[in-house]
Amino acid sequence: MPVPATGRLQWTDVPTPLRARLEDALDAPVTDTNTPAGGFGHQLAAALTLRGGRRVFVKAAPDADPLTAANVHEAAVLQALPPGAPAPSLLGVHRASRWTAVVIAHLDGPHPDLSPASTDAEQTWALLDKLTSSPAPAPYRAAVSATPSTAASLHGWAELAADPPADLPAAARDRLQQLAELETAWPALACGDRIVHGDLRADNMVRDHHHGVTFVDWAHATTGPACIDAASLAPQLVLAGHTPEDVADLLRDHPATATSPETTTAFLTALTGHWHRNARKPAPPGAPGLRAYQHRAAAAGLALLSHRLS
Ligand SMILES: Nc1ncnc2c1ncn2[C@@H]1O[C@H](COP(=O)(O)OP(=O)(O)OP(=O)(O)O)[C@@H](O)[C@H]1O
Ligand SMILES: [Mg+2]
Structure with a gap:
């Protein structure tokens, strides 16, 4: 999968076997996806809505892409941070078709407002x-x-x-x-x-x-x-x-x-x-x-x- 010239990989770019594995692990089909604005990477970084309304956040890329090593590092870090650290929980790491997906608890809200008007x-x-x-x-x-x-x-x-x-x-x-x-x-x-x-x-x-x-x-x-x-x-x-x-x-x-x-x-x-x-x-x-x-x-x-x- 070449690096897209603009924007991020989408859920539909993920190989079907990995999508199937994720839906199996999450125990529900994906009914909607949303790619938040923010960041400069080209990998999939999207909120997935599952049947029933639950949401999870997924980052995924081909294993040959250096971003996969970064995602796997992030997964290890999320699992090792001390209780109370300001970070979402790791939900799982899944591999298929030489791609790797990291599933993270979904956070609901905007980016913080770092301007003087906000706390x-x-x-x-x-x-x-x-x-x-x-x-x-x-x-x-x-x-x-x-x-x-x-x-x-x-x-x-x-x-x-x-x-x-x-x-x-x-x-x-x-x-x-x-x-x-x-x-x-x-x-x-x-x-x-x-x-x-x-x-x-x-x-x-x-x-x-x-x-x-x-x-x-x-x-x-x-x-x-x-x-x-x-x-x-x-x-x-x-x-x-x-x-x-x-x-x-x-x-x-x-x-x-x-x-x-x-x-x-x-x-x-x-x-x-x-x-x-x-x-x-x-x-x-x-x-x-x-x-x-x-x-x-x-x-x-x-x-x-x-x-x-x-
Ligand atoms: N757990 C989460 N729940 C909800 N939204 C999230 C979560 N993690 C990240 N996001 C949103 O998705 C965007 C992209 O995620 P993230 O920054 O982890 O990906 P990235 O590809 O590594 O970005 P970068 O280009 O900065 O390297 C973030 O800017 C943020 O808006
Ligand atoms: Mg980022």
Whole structure:
């Protein structure tokens, strides 16, 4: 199955034997499907409605597609997260016709509103405090141990400094050397024993009507320093309309970042460098909107860094 040029694989793209296996395991035929907006992946990521009205969430791709390894990693993580973690339950993993489907409990609600008008951002900061206030339990550490952390390898400034693009903003151009040095420091600071979601954006959260803000898409989950998710959330808040000044204050004061300002700055620098570098690359197939998002995120990250470095 080639990667679709735009949009996601649909339920009808899934081989019939795997669809039959899922309906058998779920004990009812699928009567409706809905692909929520959000994310940049090309795999199936859809809510399935079953006869009788029950809903489940399914992610599926061919086994040859690297997204299957990510989905299987996510399934292992969902099963190993401690009770009370803000994540949906894993319902099962099913394989047929060299495809793999991961079935997850369905969350009902929109993406959270991270703008200053809503209390969702506040709730998200509180969840991050709870998630990172103690070391990850052993089953979680075991679940993520086989997959190298992608957070640790984030970078971009050294490449940009070697051949600065003409459209690089002055705020970056004026301190390229400093940014390259900070990102060089990041990999040595990237180890830690806390739970890290690793891809925290509004579209990787659902504000469930019963459970409140819940994190989804644990495909990049790893262990690391407590600051990673809070520092990832920060540019998302700027994108949602918070001022960089306010978000810089939040980062200064939040328990996950307050005690590790150097690690927080190094991570934010590496993440922002990754966005600035990748935003300027050709668009990959099957991920419409990714480069435009990276341009916006790069600007938000740089606005925050300008505060932290001045
Ligand atoms: N358990 C769930 N219940 C309801 N909706 C969900 C659930 N998990 C994810 N979603 C919705 O589906 C969208 C896609 O899911 P998810 O982010 O897990 O897929 P993805 O393909 O890995 O995305 P990405 O492109 O970010 O890598 C999310 O943005 C969210 O809106
Ligand atoms: Mg996602």
